[in-house]
Amino acid sequence: MNRALRFLALAAVVALVGAACGGQAAPPTATGTAPPTTSPAPTLSGSLLIWADETRAPIIKTFADQFAAQNPGVTVEIQQLNFGDIRDQLTQAGPAGEGPDVIIGAHDWLGQLVTAGVVAPIDLGDRAEEFLPVAIQAFTYNGQLYGVPYAIENVALVRNTELVPEPPATWEELTQVALDLKEKGAVDIPLGLQVPDPYHEFPLFSAFGGYVFAQNPDGTYNPEDLGIDSPGGLRAARAFREWTKMGLINKDVNYDVMIEKFGTGKAPFAITGPWAISQPDTGFKATGVPYVVEPIPPVEGGMPRPFVGVQGFMVSAFAKNPLIAQTFVVDFMATDEAQYALYQVGGRAPALRSAFERASSDPDIQGFGQSGANGLPMPAIPEMASVWTAWTDAYTIIFSGKGDPEKAFRDAAEQIRTLIAGG
Amino acid sequence: MGRVGRAWPALSVPPGLAVKLLLLAAVNGLALLGLPRMVEQRQWGLVVGVVVATGAVDVVYLSRVRSLLPLKYLIPGTILLVLFQLYPVLYTFYTSFTNWSTAHNLSKEQAIELILARSEAPRPDAQRFQARPLVDPQGRLALLLTDRQGRLFLGTPNGLEALPPAEVREGPAGVEVRGYHQLSLVEAAAHQEELLGLRIPTAGGSIRLNTVTTAAVATPTLRYDPRRDVMVNVESGKVYRPVEGRFVADDGEALFPGWRVFVGFDNYVKAFTSPAIRGPFFRAFVWNYVFAASTVFLQFVLGLALAMALDHRRLRWRRVYRSLLVIPYALPSYLTSLIWAGLLNQQFGPVNRLLGTNLDWLGDPRWFGLLPKSAILLVTMWLGFPYFFLVTTGALQSIPAEYTEAAAVDGASGWYAFRTVKLPLLLTAVAPLLIASFAFNFNNFNTIYLLTRGGPPIAGAQTPAGHTDILITYTYRLAFEVGQGSQFGFATSISVLIFVMVMAISMLSYRKTKALEQVR
Numbered sequence: 001m002n003r004a005l006r007f008l009a010l011a012a013v014v015a016l017v018g019a020a021c022g023g024q025a026a027p028p029t030a031t032g033t034a035p036p037t038t039s040p041a042p043t044l045s046g047s048l049l050i051w052a053d054e055t056r057a058p059i060i061k062t063f064a065d066q067f068a069a070q071n072p073g074v075t076v077e078i079q080q081l082n083f084g085d086i087r088d089q090l091t092q093a094g095p096a097g098e099g100p101d102v103i104i105g106a107h108d109w110l111g112q113l114v115t116a117g118v119v120a121p122i123d124l125g126d127r128a129e130e131f132l133p134v135a136i137q138a139f140t141y142n143g144q145l146y147g148v149p150y151a152i153e154n155v156a157l158v159r160n161t162e163l164v165p166e167p168p169a170t171w172e173e174l175t176q177v178a179l180d181l182k183e184k185g186a187v188d189i190p191l192g193l194q195v196p197d198p199y200h201e202f203p204l205f206s207a208f209g210g211y212v213f214a215q216n217p218d219g220t221y222n223p224e225d226l227g228i229d230s231p232g233g234l235r236a237a238r239a240f241r242e243w244t245k246m247g248l249i250n251k252d253v254n255y256d257v258m259i260e261k262f263g264t265g266k267a268p269f270a271i272t273g274p275w276a277i278s279q280p281d282t283g284f285k286a287t288g289v290p291y292v293v294e295p296i297p298p299v300e301g302g303m304p305r306p307f308v309g310v311q312g313f314m315v316s317a318f319a320k321n322p323l324i325a326q327t328f329v330v331d332f333m334a335t336d337e338a339q340y341a342l343y344q345v346g347g348r349a350p351a352l353r354s355a356f357e358r359a360s361s362d363p364d365i366q367g368f369g370q371s372g373a374n375g376l377p378m379p380a381i382p383e384m385a386s387v388w389t390a391w392t393d394a395y396t397i398i399f400s401g402k403g404d405p406e407k408a409f410r411d412a413a414e415q416i417r418t419l420i421a422g423g
Numbered sequence: 424m425g426r427v428g429r430a431w432p433a434l435s436v437p438p439g440l441a442v443k444l445l446l447l448a449a450v451n452g453l454a455l456l457g458l459p460r461m462v463e464q465r466q467w468g469l470v471v472g473v474v475v476a477t478g479a480v481d482v483v484y485l486s487r488v489r490s491l492l493p494l495k496y497l498i499p500g501t502i503l504l505v506l507f508q509l510y511p512v513l514y515t516f517y518t519s520f521t522n523w524s525t526a527h528n529l530s531k532e533q534a535i536e537l538i539l540a541r542s543e544a545p546r547p548d549a550q551r552f553q554a555r556p557l558v559d560p561q562g563r564l565a566l567l568l569t570d571r572q573g574r575l576f577l578g579t580p581n582g583l584e585a586l587p588p589a590e591v592r593e594g595p596a597g598v599e600v601r602g603y604h605q606l607s608l609v610e611a612a613a614h615q616e617e618l619l620g621l622r623i624p625t626a627g628g629s630i631r632l633n634t635v636t637t638a639a640v641a642t643p644t645l646r647y648d649p650r651r652d653v654m655v656n657v658e659s660g661k662v663y664r665p666v667e668g669r670f671v672a673d674d675g676e677a678l679f680p681g682w683r684v685f686v687g688f689d690n691y692v693k694a695f696t697s698p699a700i701r702g703p704f705f706r707a708f709v710w711n712y713v714f715a716a717s718t719v720f721l722q723f724v725l726g727l728a729l730a731m732a733l734d735h736r737r738l739r740w741r742r743v744y745r746s747l748l749v750i751p752y753a754l755p756s757y758l759t760s761l762i763w764a765g766l767l768n769q770q771f772g773p774v775n776r777l778l779g780t781n782l783d784w785l786g787d788p789r790w791f792g793l794l795p796k797s798a799i800l801l802v803t804m805w806l807g808f809p810y811f812f813l814v815t816t817g818a819l820q821s822i823p824a825e826y827t828e829a830a831a832v833d834g835a836s837g838w839y840a841f842r843t844v845k846l847p848l849l850l851t852a853v854a855p856l857l858i859a860s861f862a863f864n865f866n867n868f869n870t871i872y873l874l875t876r877g878g879p880p881i882a883g884a885q886t887p888a889g890h891t892d893i894l895i896t897y898t899y900r901l902a903f904e905v906g907q908g909s910q911f912g913f914a915t916s917i918s919v920l921i922f923v924m925v926m927a928i929s930m931l932s933y934r935k936t937k938a939l940e941q942v943r
Contacts, residue, residue: 073609088909095529097464112908116528117537117680121544123633125551144544251786252770317537323615327608327634382525382907389887389905393880400786403882411883418886419905422697 047075048324049100051090053083055275056104059345067332074324087112094118094318101325107138107310110146111382119146120317122326127334135351137219138310138377147312148329149351150342154306155200155273156371157296160289163187163268167292171207171299174269175248181268182247191248192258192270196395198388199378200271201240203296203304206376208236212387213379223383223420228391229413234406239299240398241405251399263287271296274368278347285347293367295374308375310351386419443484450480476502512922519690519916525908527668527681534682535647538654538670543631545639552576552630554638556611556618557603564617565603567591568630568638577601578623578630578638611635645678654678690916703881703888703897710796711893714803714871715864719857721804726811727849731841734819745816752809760873763802767874788879792890795875799891803870807860811853818852819845854936861932862925868895894921 052060057080064076087109093099113119121144128136135149168174178190194200209232214225243249261267277284284291296304313329339355349365350356359365394412398405454477461470483494552568566578575586597605622629628642646655654663654670663670669681766772767784787794830840877889877896902914
């Protein structure tokens, strides 16, 4: 008797809890199995999940809310991730059915995202012509467009106009001015260049004729032709070592040191991008340091060519709401209004022509634009992933002041070739 | 709820039983909460596991069969062991026999679907339309299309039909045409699978929706033949056969994405034969062994020395000292490792300023990175000595005072008495902990990664490697940093190898410990 009662009580409790839980779990399963042709009064509301990083999440939010307001019943949720994590998380979460509908990312992720099969093609049709060609080209992979570009970014020279009123005509002149100021004790560091970082070092590297991958006639990169140990690359290796010996480049300068020293007037020059200007609190705009953005002057007569990166919206191949996702990125974020607002927050040049023209009265945009006009698109091919660590290691050796600089680049090139061959 | 609430007092259930039933109900409720989702994702193994485990818990705790009594104590631990230890280990083993990586990330079904979808993307010069999705009272879907010249068409699965503008009426909720009315975005979202699947046959392909407002003509360039399990190019007839998780044509052209397949021992073969591994791997192994052994030794010696020093009964403030010494252990090592990295910075770090030196503590590559290696050992010693300080303090107190007194009576000096009486007794108690600590430090990824990221780089290594890389950080580099994307299959195979090594070392050490106990 007693046992029977116990089981009865248990059954009651279990049923109760089960019912409570079942009640919550029911709606998603019910909608998932909705019959294919129902009457046109759907009870479901579309929801969109976007992954964005901390700087872009708030601004996307305003547009997302606007989108939701214009389409009653649509909800948009924004999840904040570290910019660098978005790519790898999408690769894992997407196929498992846990990922977002839309992500914000950089064009050089495409090699990996397309190989992994986690982004969907986007069709802009005629509207592609409303964008700067470089932006569309960057988001085109194997002949297909995979993103709606919204910003173009590259590094440039940022000069403290109080310490250095006139732009140096050559890199050699810049070096002289910077080292003189350091010697006089007017500044803490002569140059705000974060090291070891192949991306930030690339303009100086390329000025000597060095290249990462050779470009095919159509502008795509050829992974078979690696140019880190090309004659130009090796000359750059020697130059970097000389600049280290002169004290122009210091191995302990990272992003934080660079932004702090230039932002407080303790560095006459910096080689950096729009993010250092627009960053809250410590950015150059926030600290009020007098600055101007301009192209890096020629190095031994060679033109510095920064990497140009394009950022944009991509749609997950595993989006739960592919139609809304496509509509949001194509019809809503590819607008002048959205692109201009994103420029105002991030300080990066808009990818849409009309917004770009509106923004180009901004002297910073002009400066970065002039610098980027000489630039090269950042390679998006998957082989590029094998380049970064090996090249960073080589720069570490060069800036440490020990060992043969040319050998460091030759070793890095060999390492990269080994890695590419090994898949 | 109300009815049950009233019924309970009448049953006069003892409070202990009530708590038990509530806890069981919670367990059952949790299982029920998770099941629909598992079913939805077709995780059948998980479903069976959850049902069996929950059922077992219910039976064991509700049954009065005496023989099940021991299970009451064993079953929660067993389930947690299987869930958090056995499952990850088995999954790691399983993964090490697959080619799971960025390029082989999906299931075959997913890959086929994506390859076909990509092959149907409109070409840049394809004809495009403005589109409005429509539905009729029977729920049939159609598209109202406007071409570049502004001509209107009604697109249905049967084909394209020109519409006189007069037939299209603009209403407050969108257009109405021939009994169809326009779907709002939300309504379209509810039908998005069918809308995206809608194909309107026309010259040169079929029209499909891109967004709620645009459509384009496209033709798939590939077709999947399930009978032969091949992809076929629709125009040229070129055949792509599945090879190791990818569709590959006879001329070597491969279609992306690929999918995950079982590759047997390929990852292990690669681990032993690839030049990338043969070179830096051995160096990493030697340093790994030195690192783990020295770390445990230094932590133990310092902890023991401090414990002995504070073992004097007459020492004042003994408790205060003891509490202070535990601080490094109480702080999260993520934080303290990063702080140490800052302290040891060559130009801006206080350590150099304090010592009046200009040493590159974490970055000097000379003498096989002797300086960074030493710095790492000092930091790990600082991070971990409080553990052995606590453990040995307890063990020392459990050694009866008579033993040491007897040794003193027999005329043994302090050091001799310690070495022959106290230390052996201490070691029997602490040896298993030393082994456990060794196993932990063998895979101490966090400290290495946060301090040096494995650097400084080894000049001229076959693949990027650092002087302070241990096996697990080197594996991380190979699998996630230097390759083209993530290589889970390969990374797990190396993890399995490391697991085997640590297990062998631990088993040998335990055998030695047994010998130690015999001494006693």
